[in-house]
Amino acid sequence: MKIAVLPGDGIGTEIVAEAVKVLNALDLKLEMDTALVGGCAYEAHGHPLPEATLKLAKEADAVLFGAVGDWKYDKLERQFRPEQAILGLRKNLGLFANFRPAICYEQLVGASSLKPELIAGLDILIIRELTGDIYFGQPRGRRIATDGHFPGAEEAFDTMRYSRPEIERIAHVAFQAAQKRNKRVTSVDKNNVLETSQLWKDVMVEVGQQYPDVELDHMLVDNAAMQLVKAPKKFDVLVTGNMFGDILSDEASMLTGSIGMLPSASLNSSNQGLYEPSHGSAPDIAGKGIANPLATILSAAMMLRFSLNQEAAAQRIEAAVKKVLEQGFRTADIYSEGTTKVSTKEMGDAVLKAL
Amino acid sequence: MKIAVLPGDGIGTEIVAEAVKVLNALDLKLEMDTALVGGCAYEAHGHPLPEATLKLAKEADAVLFGAVGDWKYDKLERQFRPEQAILGLRKNLGLFANFRPAICYEQLVGASSLKPELIAGLDILIIRELTGDIYFGQPRGRRIATDGHFPGAEEAFDTMRYSRPEIERIAHVAFQAAQKRNKRVTSVDKNNVLETSQLWKDVMVEVGQQYPDVELDHMLVDNAAMQLVKAPKKFDVLVTGNMFGDILSDEASMLTGSIGMLPSASLNSSNQGLYEPSHGSAPDIAGKGIANPLATILSAAMMLRFSLNQEAAAQRIEAAVKKVLEQGFRTADIYSEGTTKVSTKEMGDAVLKAL
Numbered sequence: 253m254k255i256a257v258l259p260g261d262g263i264g265t266e267i268v269a270e271a272v273k274v275l276n277a278l279d280l281k282l283e284m285d286t287a288l289v290g291g292c293a294y295e296a297h298g299h300p301l302p303e304a305t306l307k308l309a310k311e312a313d314a315v316l317f318g319a320v321g322d323w324k325y326d327k328l329e330r331q332f333r334p335e336q337a338i339l340g341l342r343k344n345l346g347l348f349a350n351f352r353p354a355i356c357y358e359q360l361v362g363a364s365s366l367k368p369e370l371i372a373g374l375d376i377l378i379i380r381e382l383t384g385d386i387y388f389g390q391p392r393g394r395r396i397a398t399d400g401h402f403p404g405a406e407e408a409f410d411t412m413r414y415s416r417p418e419i420e421r422i423a424h425v426a427f428q429a430a431q432k433r434n435k436r437v438t439s440v441d442k443n444n445v446l447e448t449s450q451l452w453k454d455v456m457v458e459v460g461q462q463y464p465d466v467e468l469d470h471m472l473v474d475n476a477a478m479q480l481v482k483a484p485k486k487f488d489v490l491v492t493g494n495m496f497g498d499i500l501s502d503e504a505s506m507l508t509g510s511i512g513m514l515p516s517a518s519l520n521s522s523n524q525g526l527y528e529p530s531h532g533s534a535p536d537i538a539g540k541g542i543a544n545p546l547a548t549i550l551s552a553a554m555m556l557r558f559s560l561n562q563e564a565a566a567q568r569i570e571a572a573v574k575k576v577l578e579q580g581f582r583t584a585d586i587y588s589e590g591t592t593k594v595s596t597k598e599m600g601d602a603v604l605k606a607l
Numbered sequence: 608m609k610i611a612v613l614p615g616d617g618i619g620t621e622i623v624a625e626a627v628k629v630l631n632a633l634d635l636k637l638e639m640d641t642a643l644v645g646g647c648a649y650e651a652h653g654h655p656l657p658e659a660t661l662k663l664a665k666e667a668d669a670v671l672f673g674a675v676g677d678w679k680y681d682k683l684e685r686q687f688r689p690e691q692a693i694l695g696l697r698k699n700l701g702l703f704a705n706f707r708p709a710i711c712y713e714q715l716v717g718a719s720s721l722k723p724e725l726i727a728g729l730d731i732l733i734i735r736e737l738t739g740d741i742y743f744g745q746p747r748g749r750r751i752a753t754d755g756h757f758p759g760a761e762e763a764f765d766t767m768r769y770s771r772p773e774i775e776r777i778a779h780v781a782f783q784a785a786q787k788r789n790k791r792v793t794s795v796d797k798n799n800v801l802e803t804s805q806l807w808k809d810v811m812v813e814v815g816q817q818y819p820d821v822e823l824d825h826m827l828v829d830n831a832a833m834q835l836v837k838a839p840k841k842f843d844v845l846v847t848g849n850m851f852g853d854i855l856s857d858e859a860s861m862l863t864g865s866i867g868m869l870p871s872a873s874l875n876s877s878n879q880g881l882y883e884p885s886h887g888s889a890p891d892i893a894g895k896g897i898a899n900p901l902a903t904i905l906s907a908a909m910m911l912r913f914s915l916n917q918e919a920a921a922q923r924i925e926a927a928v929k930k931v932l933e934q935g936f937r938t939a940d941i942y943s944e945g946t947t948k949v950s951t952k953e954m955g956d957a958v959l960k961a962l
């Protein structure tokens with residue numbers, strides 16, 4: 253089982269180190285190779301996703317990813333910015349299915365912006381299509397407008413698009429995920445305005461007929477942004493396109509109050525996957541040894557489950573994380589009075605011990 | 608001063624009636640004409656925005672709008688659905704600047720999903736561009752894909768676009784609004800992915816140089832969706848495009864917990880405007896006389912201020928609304944123990960009395 257380890261920038265190296273430590277303790281035959289990605293790769297090799305890194309990722313069964321980005325790269329041309337590495341990996345590996353659980357851990361209810369009764373027990377799975385939509389649609393660029401409000405003026409444009417089979421495959425992923433959960437899928441679109449959304453909705457309805465045991469409903473994206481705030485627990489599986497999924501999954505994870513706990517998985521059709529925490533590279537706290545490694549450790553568990561077929565090992569990690577929370581260990585981001593504040597490394601050690 | 612009154616569907620007629628009552632009590636020379644819009648217009652005339660309604664709106668100084676839509680129209684072809692009326696009005700009247708305040712009233716802090724300390728005193732102004740972006744961009748439709756993941760498959764597509772002068776004019780609106788407030792503008796885009804957003808950001812920076820007294824910062828849309836949950840009070844004016852504005856303004860208004868209190872204004876370059884509550888047509892409670900008319904009454908106040916140049920009258924209405932809240936009157940949506948539950952009509956009467 254080959255794993256490409258790509259720590260990236262900011263807190264990436266610190267949190268990935270803890271996840272690797274945990275993986276090593278499991279006594280599985282894991283072959284792990286590390287490479288640069290993001291801003292550090294740009295500095296070393298002139299590109300955020302160097303050829304060698306991409307090759308390593310492609311040849312691996314799974315990629316364990318930290319985080320990329322730093323304000324200091326904001327001025328670079330877009331193609332050299334750290335985030336392009338993640339877009340390049342998604343595209344080149346065909347990682348079309350992004351799983352982002354938004355879970356509120358019992359012990360961390362107080363960390364949420366939301367009132368406890370609205371958030372306690374929250375367990376939503378957001379499934380975001382990840383290789384289509386306006387993220388990758390062509391044509392795109394700048395040109396002189398020939399119509400619209402200001403013909404003759406400079407304009408910029410992008411293309412939103414989804415094809416039927418692209419929607420079909422993510423629909424199947426969502427319905428099958430719902431079958432293992434509470435059997436409800438909410439498909440989010442903007443069909444009252446967008447052609448793309450109308451096809452999205454039509455295909456969701458069609459595919460849904462193959463899953464009579466799963467209840468399907470539809471919600472407009474603006475309403476979904478509201479309902480996540482109003483009554484997040486009403487959702488089970490929420491499936492949506494790349495752009496809306498970007499916004500709603502971040503909103504949902506922040507609602508839990510402990511985004512430092514939330515893993516994510518991005519899979520292709522052969523279950524090869526990229527696993528990363530839902531949070532970013534947090535350059536402001538990088539190098540201080542205080543970042544929360546649990547989202548990355550839980551991402552490693554997802555990796556064992558989805559790409560490496562090691563369900564038992566995945567569960568061992570998840571149980572260990574539960575245990576350290578019960579024991580009261582907290583990194584700074586989830587600390588509250590009466591608990592024990594620990595460093596990144598101490599948190600990794602605590603998980604190791606709990607394994 | 609000519610006002611086109613378009614109550615629309617659902618609770619629209621009930622809430623607009625109360626706003627008209629309040630306007631009539633002001634002793635201004637207001638000429639008000641009513642017309643059908645939305646689903647009821649479709650039923651009566653075969654179109655959600657009949658020619659006569661559009662003409663009335665165009666010739667008026669301002670439009671007072673209720674709400675449109677009902678689930679029973681969901682199956683209609685898109686061009687006949689009630690929402691098309693609102694898109695048609697925006698387009699035909701050139702209403703490019705949408706103002707959506709997200710305010711948390713002192714007395715209603717408890718109605719929010721958020722913890723009181725996060726939301727008390729909230730006062731954000733969201734400025735959404737309303738006639739451009741992917742809402743109106745051409746080309747759009749269905750076709751057979753010639754590239755992408757599945758060449759040969761059916762696909763749907765839409766075009767996101769913004770021209771430089773379109774961004775410039777909304778930027779000026781935002782900076783000028785900020786000058787009257789806390790002098791901070793947050794421009795929200797997705798420049799790490801979209802060409803359109805890169806131009807958006809570039810133009811915001813350029814226009815910002817003309818407003819050295821206003822502080823400008825930039826935020827990615829996914830991060831904005833998170834920061835609204837995490838620390839909403841950090842925002843002053845948030846300016847963004849049509850699509851992102853749709854999502855973020857709804858998220859922000861739901862954060863306040865009292866969307867039934869929030870007005871909105873949509874203006875063109877001659878200050879002709881459309882005024883409507885931020886909430887929808889709520890067909891589930893239509894006809895019951897329990898809807899909250901305050902958002903519509905406050906929209907009428909915005910109308911007096913922005914389109915009719917009647918600042919004093921606007922302030923009278925706003926003061927009256929504050930007073931009825933202090934007096935403890937509450938419609939069902941904002942009711943809590945210890946306050947007086949009133950009907951739509953009783954709330955309108957209370958405002959009249961407080962004037």
Ligand SMILES: CC(C)[C@H](C(=O)O)[C@@H](O)C(=O)O
Pocket residue numbers: 335338339498799800829
């Ligand atoms: C870094 C950026 C391109 C990316 C995205 O927009 O998809 C990130 O926000 C995410 O959600 O993984």
Ligand SMILES: CC(C)[C@H](C(=O)O)[C@@H](O)C(=O)O
Pocket residue numbers: 444445474690693694853
């Ligand atoms: C009804 C719909 C077309 C509209 C929009 O998306 O703009 C609505 O959601 C709004 O925000 O006013």
